[in-house]
Amino acid sequence: MTIINAAVVTSFDQPPHYRDFELPAAEDDQEEVEVLAVGLHPRARSGASGAHYTSTGRLPMIPGIDGVARRDDGSLVYFAVDDDTIGSLAERTVIDAHRSVTLPSDADVVKVAAAMNPAMSSWVALRRRIEIRPGQSVLVLGATGNAGSMAVRIAKLLGAGTVIGAGRDRERLDALVDLGADDLVQLTDDPVDSARALAGRAADVDIVIDYLWGASTQEALVPMLTARSDRSRGLDWVQVGSMAGPTIELPSAALRSANLRLLGSGQGSVAGRDYLAELPALVDVIDRGQIEVGTRTVALADVERAWGEPDVPGLRTVFLPQQV
The missing domain is CATH 3.90.180.10 (Medium-chain alcohol dehydrogenases, catalytic domain)
Structure with a gap:
């Protein structure tokens, strides 16, 4: 197991706290990756409050349903995860190889993290x-x-x-x-x-x-x-x-x-394999600038402060787990 820093939800009526968390070892078809950028989507907020219809109510948990990460070989990857226990708002996480897509080496990781969801x-x-x-x-x-x-x-x-x-x-x-x-x-x-x-x-x-x-x-x-x-x-x-x-x-x-x-249209009405099948084409149009979104970046260490700030119209908050 690996001890990481992460945004950790310990109570559904409080914002996530930046603290250490024990990351379980990767199993078959999984790999541990270094998380580079994670968008703060409404879906991540509802998961962190226990309000999303997929929530099991288990605590503690790391929220966040997707992000951009770096593999051990240096390649970039967009990934999707379930935020039931181990989400994406962490400096490292475990991803399923079948729920990720490799990005170009020069991809704008903030833009991809903000726009995909x-x-x-x-x-x-x-x-x-x-x-x-x-x-x-x-x-x-x-x-x-x-x-x-x-x-x-x-x-x-x-x-x-x-x-x-x-x-x-x-x-x-x-x-x-x-x-x-x-x-x-x-x-x-x-x-x-x-x-x-x-x-x-x-x-x-x-x-x-x-x-x-x-x-x-x-x-x-x-x-x-x-x-x-x-x-x-x-x-x-x-x-x-x-x-x-x-x-x-x-x-x-x-x-x-x-x-x-x-x-x-959402989780449950669309099979996971169908979501995955759409990832490469959507990544491509985002990377080519055909879909854009304004962003503001925040260090993950500041998650508790940023969580309570009102959303700015037209801007998507993107957390940077490696920024201190």
């Missing part, structure tokens, strides 16, 4: 949960968040003809035009007003990538279905995030009166 949500949704066809139209609900803005770009990269971005932050909403958005819908604090705007501008889309859920989706879904010019034409509504709430009430008539296919 938020980009994966829409990339996998459009390639594994549904298969987007060239020319289809896509609405991204919650497009002003990091993952949502990437979804606008990814939908275009995967062949969407029209992409509509919907979000609250006017400045970030306007910036989506540079990422490929063809139309924008300003959401407000009033879900009814927002629903009216969505029904007027986005009712005839083929696909919705939904990062909001909650009241935003509950109020918008029926008006959008009612406003469709052809209700028998299929609408794939893919639930990815729940920034506006975890539940909705859905009238049964919504499912009978329109050709609505409501599905989710």
Whole structure:
């Protein structure tokens, strides 16, 4: 076993503490690696609070679900892990060779660590949960968040003809035009007003990538279905995030009166092997600069302080375990 420094969760109602941790020895098909960069994703936060639906409640644990590391031979690798016990927010961790992909030697490790997780949500949704066809139209609900803005770009990269971005932050909403958005819908604090705007501008889309859920989706879904010019034409509504709430009430008539296919995309609905199969292609488009995200870097030793700081719109925090 190896004693490492890591962000360690000892209580779900406290931030992780920077302390030592006993890393178990690598087993078959595993290897111990030096962690270089780890993004602070919402998924990492929910795991550290015990709130994610995959949490087993075991403590202590190291949060973090992915990162960039250096192997003993000097090669760089992007890896994914389960944060049930041994996550990625550590100076060293144990990875599964089958859940990693080798990176170019000159890869920007901070950029890859920041972008892979938020980009994966829409990339996998459009390639594994549904298969987007060239020319289809896509609405991204919650497009002003990091993952949502990437979804606008990814939908275009995967062949969407029209992409509509919907979000609250006017400045970030306007910036989506540079990422490929063809139309924008300003959401407000009033879900009814927002629903009216969505029904007027986005009712005839083929696909919705939904990062909001909650009241935003509950109020918008029926008006959008009612406003469709052809209700028998299929609408794939893919639930990815729940920034506006975890539940909705859905009238049964919504499912009978329109050709609505409501599905989710995430751990459990997509097989692990399918996620892994998408890694090389996604790494390639990120490394070539086709998907970008703003970053700020923080030494892992400062994790307790940084954990409580509010997220900065447009920036993804990336921890550097080797920086002291």
